[in-house]
Amino acid sequence: MANRADTLSEYQPLDFAYDEMVDAQGKAREHWRPLGDFLDSSTPQTLDTLKRETQRRLKEQGVYYNVYEDPAGKHRTWQLDPVPMLLSEQEWPKLEAGLQQRARLFSLLLQDLYGPQKALREGLIPHEVVLRHPEFLRPAMTPKNNKQPSTPLVLYAVDLARGPDGAWWVLSDRSQGPSGAGYVLEARAVTKRVLGQSVSAYSIAPYAQFFHHLKRHVSALAPDQQREPTIALLSSGIGNEVYFEHAYLAAQLGITLVQGDDLTVRHGNVYLRTVDDLRRVDVLIRRVDSSFCDPLSFRSDSMLGVPGLLQAQQLGRVGMANSLGSGVLECPALLPFLPALARAWLGEELLLPNVATWWCGHDKERKYVLAELDKLLIKRVDQPGKVIFGETLSRKELQNLTDAIKATPWAYVGQQHLSFSSVPTLAEGGLAPRQLVLRSFLAGDGEHYDVMPGGLSRVAGSAEVSVISGQSGGWSKDTWLLRSSGSMRDVLRLHPSGQRRLATAALTSRAAEHLFWAASYLERSESLLRLVTAYQKRYDTWLDYGFDSDAQVLRQCVPLLQLYVSSTLIGDVPPAPETLRRALLSNNVGSLAYNLHRGLEGIYTVRDLWPADNWRVIEELEELLTYAERNREIVAVDQMVQPLLNAMLAFWGATQESLALTQGGLWLHLGRRLERVQNMLLGISHLCRQLVVGEDSALTLETLLDAHGCIVSHRRRYGIELNFLTVWQHLLLEVTNPRSLLHQLEELESLLHYLNASPQFGLTEQEKIVLSVVTPLRLADAREWSQADTSRTLLARFLSELSGRLRQLGTDLDNHYFRHTQPFTQFAR
Amino acid sequence: MATQIFASMDTRGATAVTINTAPSFKRLEVKHETSYHYQSSVALGYSLAWLTPLSTKGQRLLEHRLNVLPKPRFQHESVDAFGNTQHYFEMHKAHSELRVQSYAIVESGPAPDVAALTMPWESQRPKGIGAAIGEPPPWEFIYSTVMAPLHTNYTEYARAIFTPGRALGEALLAFNHQLHIDFQYVPGSTQVDTPLEQVWENRAGVCQDFAHLAIAALRGLGLAVAYVSGYLLTYAREGEKKNVGADASHAWFAVWANEHGWIHLDPTNDKVVGDEHIVLAMGRDYDDTPPVKGVCFGGGLHHLRVGVTVNDISASISQNAQHQTQQQRQHIEQEFLQNMGQDIAQEMSQQQTQSDLMSAADDIES
Incomplete structure (x- = not known):
């Protein structure tokens, strides 16, 4: 035990900050010892593996952090450090009590600012701080004639840092739509899996209970004491930097992930557009900033909101966590006034101190800030996330900032530049200290708050930088609140058996639409890939033997390829597969890359529906595509096609197992079947028209079978016999061939039947359309098309006609089940 | 009295x-x-x-x-x-x-005798604690807003009239008159979202613009000023019947005088608001209370x-x-x-x- 310090000698804490692991004497703190031992016994290789394993697992789960306007694409993998932050059991109660007190105070303040405004009238807070804050939204004031009790602050988060003295300080508050709780769950899952049994000495406080409480508090906001409220998480969608988190949290809580246009207000109630009808929403967990939430009352240029949402809140017909307007509490200029507020309203001293903050709206404070500008952090009250480090500014920049502060002093605060504590982090070349900010999460009802035991720790990307945010390249860590007793296992189950689920997630019309189209795009990619494979095979034969008959087949295939990718491939010489490659991987509409991207985008948009298994497969598909695109000049076509086809098959296999029909599987399969049928009808009728009477068509037919994956089954059935009759029978009419046209249609038929809500009243319009396509096929006789000329004419016409009828089905489904929100417009003024 | x-x-x-x-x-x-x-x-x-x-x-x-x-x-x-x-x-x-x-x-009711407000205008800057609970405190009306942004040009324009210690009523009447003279009423010259700056430069606008200008100018002096939307009674020309719908929505401004409440002035017509005006709604600027949106x-x-x-x-x-x-x-x-x-x-x-x-x-x- 005495040599503990020696074993950690490689780790050099920062000399100006408190180190979480190592004390002033260079010894590991008590609660860090087991982890210290593990780290110490690890070779650089082990640590490196640990790090890579963490990133791999995150990537597999599709944990992304979207970066706005990132030219590299929408996704960047979230960075997680496998070394957790450890909190000792001894210091927790004090921290917890401080956080709870702060939440109670903020809840009172929220209700007051949107109500009687005693804090302003009694001068506890300068009115300028509140009235000039852009998130103080007057339309959200509690109406005087309102009988509804005003909504408390339900969800709340605090960013904390530990100073050199070892005490925790509050840096800022999050009340708009505190984000990060979903990452916490993911961080826990990955960290525990990666570290495995290496640190089994620890007992860690589990998170599941907190999320249960969170859901309980949110549910309590439902109007009319609704027992099983419908809860939805309102997200701004795929463009948001933390969309993954929205999706993950919604999935974990078993609630519906929605965007503004999924919702509609009628009679002051909020409804969700599902594929069946409108479904009342009782509570919204709001992750869209208030001012973007209702274009009628707030920012009219926002496309993320729901007109009338504020009225619904004011009428008490929807619970809102947090209520519209809650963002005003994030104003950093409130900090200096909190101690007095706590004394006045709670009769208590503030338990958790704020980091020293000076509001420039007061003369004395402004003079101090201006005098110390090069030592302080400067924040604008309306941009609490944006920090200016005085020490990094040039003389000119300091002058500009001084002028700006003097021009609008109320808009600025100065904050003490605290040396945050450091925590060991796996950096390049081993363990290194990185400065830490801890985000704590709370959920409550205004009086009682539950604190997440632990939180989300975030560390700076490098030793020099103390700016910590996901966007500027920092890392996150799991946070372990250590318990002296209890089980080692932290079960992530949020719905332990025996505990009734509070609500069921509804499938939004938008989700159904995305699934339908994603499946269509993937299916289109798949049939294109199969066609390319068949083409390539034929091309190889032609290269080997040089028969003109093969060249003829290739020429006939080109128009089929052009059904997908528009390009000028026509010529006497069939284009080499390598020539096709560029067209396939181009960004043009209809290319393979285009279809796959659209499909993947749809899949990503309904991120909350996919279980981990699926995600791994989706990830692989995306990786293959990225690889092919990056190497579009050199990748061999067969090297690209087969792995992509395999990945797609794996995707379909996984969804079959995991996505129930009621949870969206239906729409996925509908999209896929309908697309496949259409591809077959169009492709085959197109090919028929290429046929030349008098020429031997056997090779063409063989390639056609190949392109539809039917060559082996055909051979098993007919041996070496291959002519129009056998091919049309097998490819179009044979019910026992799972890839035949008729079989696809029958699948479609049963899916549509499933969708029929009242079969006792007969068929739906959609079912009728399919029946009108299936019946002629069932009645058809392949002998009528047994020649090239009849195939060219009769069959081609027959298939085109069926295709036309099905086009109506697509339109019908779209009209009937998918959301049809037009963009809204403002009235002229 | x-x-x-x-x-x-x-x-x-x-x-x-x-x-x-x-x-x-x-x-x-x-x-x-x-x-x-x-x-x-x-x-x-x-x-x-x-x-x-x-x-x-x-x-x-x-x-x-x-x-x-x-x-x-x-x-x-x-x-x-x-x-x-x-x-x-x-x-x-x-x-x-x-x-x-x-x-x-x-x-x-008839227009009040604004000239009788003899207290120095500076004394009427709103005090920290004004209105009773449930009523909009006057300090809601002292800050810059999107449609009535403060600017030194406007403040100086007002300051030329609001000389130190001048009686509030006298200064207000003079200011209202000055606006009426300096800015030409040109129907259709501006839209609702025309920036105030443009009104200032062109010296022309409609009632809304004059109200916003007065608001921005007097808030620059620290007074609480509200935007008022309303109507004005107009008369048909002699011998003619008044056309239905020929009137328009109107707008003006109101200044907070601590003991006396809001004093309404109509710069478009160089009038103190009286029995020919109908007050519809009051806000910080047009956007708080448009007739319909x-x-x-x-x-x-x-x-x-x-x-x-x-x-x-x-x-x-x-x-x-x-x-x-x-x-x-x-x-x-x-x-x-x-x-x-x-x-x-x-x-x-x-x-x-x-x-x-x-x-x-x-x-x-x-």
Whole structure:
């Protein structure tokens, strides 16, 4: 035990900050010892593996952090450090009590600012701080004639840092739509899996209970004491930097992930557009900033909101966590006034101190800030996330900032530049200290708050930088609140058996639409890939033997390829597969890359529906595509096609197992079947028209079978016999061939039947359309098309006609089940 | 004494004074129709309207009716953050025209003797603790807003008149007059969203612009100033009958004087607001209380038409005043409906076909 310090000698804490692991004497703190031992016994290789394993697992789960306007694409993998932050059991109660007190105070303040405004009238807070804050939204004031009790602050988060003295300080508050709780769950899952049994000495406080409480508090906001409220998480969608988190949290809580246009207000109630009808929403967990939430009352240029949402809140017909307007509490200029507020309203001293903050709206404070500008952090009250480090500014920049502060002093605060504590982090070349900010999460009802035991720790990307945010390249860590007793296992189950689920997630019309189209795009990619494979095979034969008959087949295939990718491939010489490659991987509409991207985008948009298994497969598909695109000049076509086809098959296999029909599987399969049928009808009728009477068509037919994956089954059935009759029978009419046209249609038929809500009243319009396509096929006789000329004419016409009828089905489904929100417009003024 | 001098001032926040129904009060009737004609059908519409006249010290609301066509599926009335009555309504059925008709009768008192406000203007900067709980505190009205942004140009313009220690009333009258002289009233010269800067440069605008300019200028001096939307009684030329709808919505500004409440001034007409004005709503700028605003799905381009008629009906009030007013109102409503009878019939038939097309999910009531 005495040599503990020696074993950690490689780790050099920062000399100006408190180190979480190592004390002033260079010894590991008590609660860090087991982890210290593990780290110490690890070779650089082990640590490196640990790090890579963490990133791999995150990537597999599709944990992304979207970066706005990132030219590299929408996704960047979230960075997680496998070394957790450890909190000792001894210091927790004090921290917890401080956080709870702060939440109670903020809840009172929220209700007051949107109500009687005693804090302003009694001068506890300068009115300028509140009235000039852009998130103080007057339309959200509690109406005087309102009988509804005003909504408390339900969800709340605090960013904390530990100073050199070892005490925790509050840096800022999050009340708009505190984000990060979903990452916490993911961080826990990955960290525990990666570290495995290496640190089994620890007992860690589990998170599941907190999320249960969170859901309980949110549910309590439902109007009319609704027992099983419908809860939805309102997200701004795929463009948001933390969309993954929205999706993950919604999935974990078993609630519906929605965007503004999924919702509609009628009679002051909020409804969700599902594929069946409108479904009342009782509570919204709001992750869209208030001012973007209702274009009628707030920012009219926002496309993320729901007109009338504020009225619904004011009428008490929807619970809102947090209520519209809650963002005003994030104003950093409130900090200096909190101690007095706590004394006045709670009769208590503030338990958790704020980091020293000076509001420039007061003369004395402004003079101090201006005098110390090069030592302080400067924040604008309306941009609490944006920090200016005085020490990094040039003389000119300091002058500009001084002028700006003097021009609008109320808009600025100065904050003490605290040396945050450091925590060991796996950096390049081993363990290194990185400065830490801890985000704590709370959920409550205004009086009682539950604190997440632990939180989300975030560390700076490098030793020099103390700016910590996901966007500027920092890392996150799991946070372990250590318990002296209890089980080692932290079960992530949020719905332990025996505990009734509070609500069921509804499938939004938008989700159904995305699934339908994603499946269509993937299916289109798949049939294109199969066609390319068949083409390539034929091309190889032609290269080997040089028969003109093969060249003829290739020429006939080109128009089929052009059904997908528009390009000028026509010529006497069939284009080499390598020539096709560029067209396939181009960004043009209809290319393979285009279809796959659209499909993947749809899949990503309904991120909350996919279980981990699926995600791994989706990830692989995306990786293959990225690889092919990056190497579009050199990748061999067969090297690209087969792995992509395999990945797609794996995707379909996984969804079959995991996505129930009621949870969206239906729409996925509908999209896929309908697309496949259409591809077959169009492709085959197109090919028929290429046929030349008098020429031997056997090779063409063989390639056609190949392109539809039917060559082996055909051979098993007919041996070496291959002519129009056998091919049309097998490819179009044979019910026992799972890839035949008729079989696809029958699948479609049963899916549509499933969708029929009242079969006792007969068929739906959609079912009728399919029946009108299936019946002629069932009645058809392949002998009528047994020649090239009849195939060219009769069959081609027959298939085109069926295709036309099905086009109506697509339109019908779209009209009937998918959301049809037009963009809204403002009235002229 | 104070009651008479400041008869047309809104003293929300100051001592309440009972309404005087002396004969000097005018009884005004207002008809205000806002209509939107959409290029294509609107499937869903949401609106907010601030069309109910305020009851203030100088004005008493006797009657108000709001009539929306087609009939909204949901309507809700509430009081906004500034004490105004606000109407919210939802349209669920497809429609190609929306009409918002407001009918009100108010009793309006004479203009106060503003010149009698002799206290130095600086003393009327709002004190930290002003209004009673539940009323908008005057310091809501001292900050820069989007439509009335503070600028040194405007502040200096006001400062030239608001010399140190000058009597508030005198300074206000002089300022109101100066604005009237310096800025030309040119109908159509600006839109609602024309920046104030442009008004300042062109020295021309409409009532809204002058109100915003006065607000920005006087807030620059530290006074609390409100934007007031309302109406003004106009008279037909001699021998002519006044055209229905020829009047317009009007706007002006009001300055907070601590003991006396709001003092309303109309720079467009160089007048102190009196018995020819009707106060509709008060806010920080136009955006807080537009007469009607809304968001709709569909519609495409649309055409907005506003018609306002203000009549002095004091003369028609006899001993049986209440009864007559009732009759009169009914008559006017009939007139409204007659004018529109034809349009509505057409609209109805259109609606039928449009609503047939709407999906079942779009109307939860059916």
